[in-house]
Amino acid sequence: MALLPGLILLALVSVPLTAIALRRAPGAAPALAMLPALLFVMLLMMPDGAAFRWAWLPSLGVELAFRLDGLSRLMALLITGIGAGVFLYAATYLAGHPLLHRFLAVLTLFMAAMLGAVLADDLLLLFVFWELTSLASFLLIGFDAYRAEARRAAQQGLMVTVAGGLAMLAGILLLGRAAGTFSISAILAQGETLAAHPLAPWIVVLIAIGCFAKSAQWPLHFWLPNAMAAPTPVSAYLHSATMVKLGVYLLARLNPAFQDMALWQGLLTGAGAATMLAGGLLALRERDLKRKLAWSTVVALGTLVTLIGIRDPLAATAAVVFLLVHALYKASLFLIAGIVDKKAGTRDAMQLRGLGRRMPLTALAALLAGLSMAGAPGFIGALAKDLLFTVQLGVPGLLPSIALVVNAAMVVVAGIVATRPFLGVPMETQQTAKDPSFGLLAAPAVLGALGLTFGIAPQLVSAALIEPAAAAILGRPTGIVLGSKQGDDWVFAMSLAALGLGLLMFLAWRRIQPTLAGQAWLDAYGPNAAYGRAMRGIASISVATTQWVQGGSLRGYLTASLAIVFGGAGLVLALRGGLAWPMPGAWATPAQLALAAVIATGAIAACRLRALFGQVMAAGLVGFGVGILYLTLGAADLAFTQFTVEILAIVLLVAILARLPFHALDARRGGERRRDAALAIGIGAAGTAVLMAVLSVPFDTVIPDWMGQASWPEAKGRNVVNVVIVDFRALDTLGEIAVLLIAALAATVLLRRARRAG
Secondary structure (H helix, E strand, C coil): CCHHHHHHHHHHHHHHHHHHHHHHCHHHHHHHHHHHHHHHHHHHHCCCCCEECCEEEHHHCEECCEECCHHHHHHHHHHHHHHHHHHHHHHHHCCCCCCHHHHHHHHHHHHHHHHHHHHECEHHHHHHHHHHHHHHHHHHHCCCCCCHHHHHHHHHHHHHHHHHHHHHHHHHHHHHHHHCCCEHHHHHHCHHHHHHCCCHHHHHHHHHHHHHHHCCCCCCCCHHHHHHHCCHHHHHHHHHHCHHHHHHHHHHHHHHHHCCCHHHHHHHHHHHHHHHHHHHHHHHHCCEHHHHHHHHHHHHHHHHHHHHHCCCHHHHHHHHHHHHHHHHHHHHHHHHHHHHHHHHCCCECCCCCCCCCCCHHHHHHHHHHHHHHHCCCCCHHHHHHHHHHHHHHCCCCCHHHHHHHHHHHHHHHHHHHHCCCCCCCCCCCCCCCCCCCHHHHHHHHHHHHHHHHHHHCCHHHHHHHHHHHHHHHHCCCCCCCCCCCCCCHHHHHHHHHHHHHHHHHHHCHHHHHHHHHCCHHHHHHCHHHHHHHHHHHHHHHHHHHHHHHCCCCHHHHHHHHHHHHHHHHHHHHHHCCCCCCCCHHHCCCHHHHHHHHHHHHHHHHHHHCCCHHHHHHHHHHHHHHHHHHHHHCCCHHHHHHHHHHHHHHHHHHHHHHCCCCCCCCCCCCHHHHHHHHHHHHHHHHHHHHHHHHHHCCCCCCHHHHHHHHHHHHHHCCCCHHHHHHHHHCHHHHHHHHHHHHHHHHHHHHHHHHHHHHC
């Protein structure tokens, strides 16, 4: 179905159009919310199983393939549905900002990349969109580039996610080799046979590293709270509802293939449980509302990864329900935190109080989202919590205890974010605190109300969204109906215990928080500090290596480079018995030998002449001699290219040298001259030995014959040399063009600066 790539193409095309249009008419920014809303409606109307395939790189087995099933539909609906609210919120939140057009354009790019990643049915195509989300996230986190905190957070997020992405790419390549295809649907169709492949452990570990980095799993969890330096719309969209769940999505997508592996189960449940515990503890330390919500997001991501690793049909349903619940209440609470910050001038939970009387609608929206997060009866969050406890109680070990403590901590976070700013004696604010406009309040209110609506009527999403997504994770239908009683008395008791313990911790939080925040060792020895030390260590090693390698002498650089290249080649040739003398038929003609003598004379003259311009002319003799030698070999186009380059080089070199103040033509001492002469002779001998060895082997015409035959039918060109450069060596030529372009840009910048300085 062509509509699937059309969705992504529409979003991608909207990126430059958004930047251009909003730069001219920034007042039209709220209308941009219609784009994700339109995509949301289109996704709702598409049938399950819709697919599109086009051979993108057939020689590599890569397809431009997209597929819509229950899991990808749920993710795409969250991306576009929450995206519509966030776009409207951002247009109001950043109204008047001079870079609003750039912000919304990058946000549109991020939405397109997320849609591409969750709809992709090819692993390499998914990876392309995966990395594009990292790039867009980097730009959004570092949007306030004048702040050092934002720049560091953006760099840290990019480093962690891209490094994990490289490991994941290795796992994807191994998976493609093991499965014989990169098609996700074809891989899943092989069932669990991949788990028995010898490469399966490497595949699981490498892909898990990439997913753990993206979804902030311990010990790679530290970058997510630091990313709260981004504007509030970014925190609500990327770091609660969409991007951080991309790693969870890929783990869920591949679960049918590896769910029976003990390594898969142990890796996911172990990392997830550690992430839950670390996130819950660190959430209690925070006073900043956004950072507190960020740590609770880490807890949620750990919970989702744990559920995917549990081999239980109910775990898949619990994961899907919790995925939906968390996206609704967390995006709402992030947006409310931004409203509170904007109206009260602070996000410090210790200072916030009494805003409810002045902002009743905001307080109501916060209460709805907070109750869903706490798992209060009547909300879909309660259904999610019952499912979580039912699954976790069935797992032996410490997981049930960890779940109880962590859920109590989440009750504390919900209480602090959703009630503390609005209760008590009204605080003094720099401006009059009141409910914001529709643009700011619409999204959090709707998201909070949906948590209550789906809790009262879970059948609205059970058959249409929950069951298809859970079946995709499990690899078969679950047969579970959302809303029917799943737990027993133990689950009910555990839910009450979590609520009660959370309430007690909430009441004592003012005393608990300073104690936890005072544990300096958590900051000094945690993963975040380790990342900082690693970056400083890399910088120190780079400085030391640079000082050792780059001594400032061009002659030293050339000596080392040439000695290693030619010396290594000559040594290998000698040790491996490669020294050989060509057959008599391979010798040059008398005319070519005469040209060789002329070339050698020019080279010797360039070394022996004292006059600078004489050296240039002698070097030119070498170039022209080589060009004539090309003519004798039938390479006329190469010869004329050599002549042209040589003429330009000599003219430019003479023009430049005439303006440079040379005081000494050759400042080398006698020993340095002898060393350079020995190096030159050695390099010449090594090069000659290599060429002689090449000429001693019979010339194989397979490749040139193929190029001559394929030139016209494959590349539509009759000039074989041009076809080789443009088509057969396309990537090499592209690299050369890129180098020239970078050099031209650098020269342009330097010339402009010199002109300004002048």
